[in-house]
Every structure is written in structure tokens, then in C-alpha cells.
Amino acid sequence: MKKAICRNWFVPQGLPLTEMDKRILSFQNRGEIVPTRALIKTPEQIEGIRRSGVINTGVLDLVEREIHAGMTTAEIDRLVYDYTTSHGAIPAPLGYEGYPKSVCTSINEVVCHGIPSEDEVLEEGDIVNVDVSTILDGFYSDASRMFIIGQTTPEKEKLVRVARECLEVGIKAAKPWGFVGDIGKAIARHAHKNGFSVVRDLCGHGVGLEFHEEPEVEHWNTRRNGMLLVPGMVFTIEPMINMGTWEVFIDEEDGWTVVTEDELPSAQWEHTFVMTEHGLEILTH
Helix, strand or coil: CCEEEECCEEEECCCCCCHHHHHHHHHHHCCCECCCHHHCCCHHHHHHHHHHHHHHHHHHHHHHHHCCCCCEHHHHHHHHHHHHHHCCCEECCCCHHHCCCCCEEEECCEEECCCCCCCCECCCCCEEEEEEEEEECCEEEEEEEEEECCCCCHHHHHHHHHHHHHHHHHHHHCCCCCEHHHHHHHHHHHHHHCCCEECCCCCEEECCCCCCEEEEECCCCCCCCCEECCCCCEEEECCEEECCCCCEEECCCCCCCEEECCCCCEEECEEEEEEECCEEEECCC
């Protein structure tokens, strides 16, 4: 079937315009960025992503029960691999662009993509992000949680709490027929109000049929609208909140580990969502 392409949204020739087509085209004709049809998941695809998310949540629940001072991050990696594969799924990070492990474990000043190691032992007072991604029957899900090991400082406790609040305000800001940019504006406002900064070099992303899809979900105020949010889109929100500067660098030795430029702590929470006519529905917990 031939396609009449109009920027991002096309209507197959010979088919009548639906109400969704008309609404998206009205935004597109005003110059806004709109999704392609491929980004609007079918009910069957959403159900597949939801099933993947159940396993992803189970992995994080297991980590939450088991994580403790004296545990190595390699032990966390084994927990993730064993649980995921025993449930008929695949850890999405394993082998992705050469990444060597099944999970990312990011401690204190590590923002994200920390590589598990037998030499890395969790200590009392650490804060650690465990980022888990799962493939089940070709469907991807993605989520992360922060864990406080024992008791930590009031400053770190506040950072972890505010990072979670930033995810929550991002959820509230994401509305059907709103824009991706609304999410970053709300998150940045809450982080700055609490004296923290938001990482600008990394972002959330579409997910579901691939590990990383459009749109890019930036968590800081870019002062741009970004892509139109349409029911059926599936994406993550995963704000990375820093105690000091928002600037980061990548460890040259492993090429993966992202660290705060001033080596002050960072915290992050993440969920996968589907946009509905009524707002976001969480597909991972």
C-alpha cells in the first residue's frame, strides 16, 4: 500500500482519516514534532511489554529482599541473571553493545551504567541504583530502584527521596496530547527547588520492541516542547539527580561507567510507562 508521507505521521492512501489521525495531523501542521505510527503500540504489543514488566519487577523485588552490606555487585548480577533466565526471559543489558553483565549497579557518585564486579562490595551508608531490563518473547521492559545500605547521611537520604519525587512529578506532568518537554520542566523545577541538579547528558527513552526507541525523554528544562505524547506510546522516565553539578564523565577504563564530574552522589529511579487516554500507566514497579 502506498503511503502519503507528511513529516512523521502518514495516512495510508485509500483509508479514511480517524479522529487520532486528524488530531495528530493538526499538531504536525503547526510544526510540532509528532510520533511515527511505529511508536504507537498495539494492544497486543502493550500486553507483551506488560508481561515482560512483571518479570522485571520480580527481579527488583528479589534484589530488594537480598541486598545488604558485604554483598558484592557481582552477586547482584548473578541474582538478576538466574531469576530472569529461570522465568524464560533474557537480561537485556547482557551483550548489548558489548556490555558484559546482566544489570547495572551504580554506587554513590556513579550516575548509571556501573558494571558489577567481584571486587565491588556494598558498604554501610552506600546508596546504590540497580537498573534492570528484561526481554520476554521479544518485548522489552526497563526499570531501576535506589537502595540505601543500612543507615546513611541525611544528605544522601534526601537525595534518594527527592529523586523518587522527581519521577513522581514527571509522571504527573506527562499528559495525553501534551509534550515530552513538559516532563523535563516539572522534574527540573522540583530538583532545583530542593537544591539538586539534573543530569543533561542522559535521558529516558521509548522502549518495548527494542531496548531504546524514540522519543528521547529529557529530564531537564530544554525550553522545547519535544515530541507530542499520544496514547499507545511506551517510554521510560528515569531522572538522574545529582547532589552537586549536573556534569558527568565516562570512566575511560571500562567505557561505560558514568560518574558525576565533582564525584558527589547521584540518585535515579525509573519505570516503563504506556500513555493512555487518561495518563500514564506503569508497566514496571
